[in-house]
Amino acid sequence: MRAGIVVFPGINRERDMAIALEISGAKPRMIWHRETDLSGLDLIVIPGGFSYGDYLRCGAMAAQSPVMRAVREHAARGGYVLGVCNGFQILTEMGMLPGVLLRNASLRFLSMDCYLRVERVTPAYTSKFAQGAVFRAPMAHGDGNYFANDATLDRLEGEGLVAFRYVTPHGEPTLAANRNGSARNIAGIYSENLRVLGLMPHPEDLVDKLMGGTDGKPLFDSIAAAA
């Protein structure tokens, strides 16, 4: 899997993402936001951070950048796209994934661990997890409150496009486990072809014992094993 990591002004998680991909054996390169040639890449990762200072809305400015036009074309050709945190916000702003990330219901920036349940095992992203597996992931965001209208939420659930849900360590999707207030505890979603994935938490920050655990590593092992 040849991966590219998009770097916008204000992005700050790109090196964490590169480390995670490298540990699992994927070969990442950085893509500056003015680049438009993504040829030779299987996966485009849009990492976390605060692109363009979160001006207007989180991800709104990055969604209009030249590189994202190329990312949209990459996805239309069936390419893989992973958006984490700000990357998820950018993908929803572009309409590549449905819904939107609102301000956390508590209005507080949340920087803590959460637990995610794997809602669907997919070849590209979660093949190294068991269906229903629960894993710990750090999160750090002010706007992670997933929202979509009921028809969209019903469609996501009906078509099995919910990737991860916020749960307790025992795997229960309770209100208390859903710290940012996301609709139906949704932490991550897939596109219809299961090749575009967006999620708010940061599995890339738990891929080495030195980081405090390797809970997120199966995600990157899955990516490295795909394609």
Add this chain to the structure above:
Amino acid sequence: MKATVTVMLKPGVLDPQGKAIGQALHGLGFAGVGEVRAGKIIELELTESDPAAARAQAEDMARKLLANMVIESFRVEVA
């Protein structure tokens, strides 16, 4: 022309910011405050001199960038 675009969350979309402002106002003793909604105002200087054309431009900008139509609505005033 000058166009003023007001962007507000659609009714039914939770507005925690508005809620927090409301609670703070209650804390200050403004007991008569009901629901509070917070939005943003964007002022645009446009070279266009025809009001109808300026409005159409501002509406196009609002749909494409200034508002996220999933959760927000907007209104445009030109002067």
